[in-house]
Amino acid sequence: MNGLTGCDNRYEVSKVKNSSDRLNKMDAGNGANHAKKVSGSNNTRRNFIKKTSLLAAGAAAAGSLPGCGLGQGEQPQSPVKIELGKPLPWINWAGNEYCRPAHRAAPTNDEEIAEVLRSARGVVRPVGASHSFSPVVPTDDTLLTTDLLRGVISHDPELMQAEVWAGTRIHDLGPLLAPYGQALPNQPDMDYPSIGGAVANSVHATGKGFGSMSAYVVGLTLITPAGELLDCSADKNPEVFQAARTSVGSLGMVSRLKLQNQPSYELTEVNRIENTEDILDDLEARFNDNRHFEFLPLPHTSKSLSVTTNLAAAGDVSEGEDDAEALQTLRLAFDSVAWIPGFGARLYRQLIDSEMEKQGEQGAIRTGASYRVFPHVRTTRFREMEYTVPAELGPACLREILQTIRNKNLPVCFPLEYREVKGDDIWLSMYEGQDGAAISFHQFGDLDYKATFAHIEPIFWKYRGRPHWGKIHTLDAKRLAALYPHHWQDFQQLRQSLDPQGKMLNKHLRDIFVG
């Protein structure tokens, strides 16, 4: 690690790990905390910003720069022209998908949902918080929104379970469950989606001992395209249950979800800059020894941001804070030098690497209630492709992607993301039958992503990757079927029995399920 690992920082991480060793087994409590002091660090992300800003400013001063924009800034992000006074379109978070539904229904209960589904003509598509990058939502006919289906319906203090409306946003769930002493066992690193949308697409977080959000659903209410209400669990309508826990909204609409929670708990997250190869060499231990671990490799450099999260211990204190503008600053640095013919990318790598070496790795720390520590603010618009490969193939897959970015000099500086998720038995979950390494590849929202993604996607195929249902990919039904050898046909037969007319299928769902 050369100069990157100062003695102080190594000591801190060591202490975090030792603490986690005692506590990381599905910790069922508010943390009988062990004495641990995490201190003496600054904010990695903020330091990183300062460093990259210096690079960009230095390069600019040398007069070697073209005009370098900082992305969307104050520019409109809609893919369509908006005219006030006319019906509004629906647009997703990333701004790459939209539609103009003829009818928009915002039900408040099961009966209203059933009536919409029964009476609707054409294609009906449910929508949560519009965070999917893939075209799972667009319909010209009926958009079934879930904004008004929010809140906790009931809870069981003994089983640590709670039934919630499917439209409840994940950012609401933490505060809503806290009064009952409950918390989600795991959460993604952003909390904008609805829980219904998250489950429909097998949205996940990271942690070797934790499944996707779908894995914590122990019961659900499905309203079929015919308007029939089906209560489903492992004991009741079990096949529908296994299909509906990851259905991409193709079986009707899930209105309620019963979640398996755990007692409220607190976490401490430590962020560090490290050598990517050092992380990969130590990867098994990182995932085994910590409740949660992930890392974000910086393309064209040898560095990654690592994020290690464990139960909080007495004396843990937050230091620094997230800086939502870090990505834009990274982009400024990249734009400032990477364009230089012949050696721009190498110059970028050398500048970033050497600055990091000089400055050391400095860990940022966030501690507090689990639902405050898991999520991070996202204010930079981007597009995302993510595939899950078998966990044991993850390091090789990532290495090949990073090498390809360098070899082809791809114009990308947005960090990748590497996470691990526990296997499950949900028919169309990306983790069905295998522990998975989820590798995400991004591009800024105002840049073309298709050409860059096209260079990377075949690498995922080579490693038997399954695409995230809510993110960008180009696979069709035939190729997807081959990736789900156990239950693809079971799912399709069930889907056709519940929706013989294909009422829930827009063009994208026809492409991925029918072909």
Next chain:
Amino acid sequence: MSSLRKTYRILFLLAGVTLAASQTQAQMDERQVQLLLSNCVQCHSAPETGAPLMGDPSAWEERVGKGEEQLLLNIIQGIGGMPPMGYCSSCDEDDFRAMLQMMTGLPETK
């Protein structure tokens, strides 16, 4: 720390709603309140997001100068860190207008 932050957020939200309501005649029905709580509040009551906060006149002064129509377009088209439609798939133009008036203290449109 987190409980402090949570308390601060709640207080800020309450103060924001109270202040905004006192400055404007804007009326939101129960449905619109639910839409606001489900979508807008997550950022516009959270200082760490960088979004202009409800009931903070200094945050809105310059923006209000652009006029209600432009602010409405910004909501629908997305701007800066705010996504198009502000996460709200149920919202129509009247909903966004009511929320905008509540948040900024703009007078109600007749």
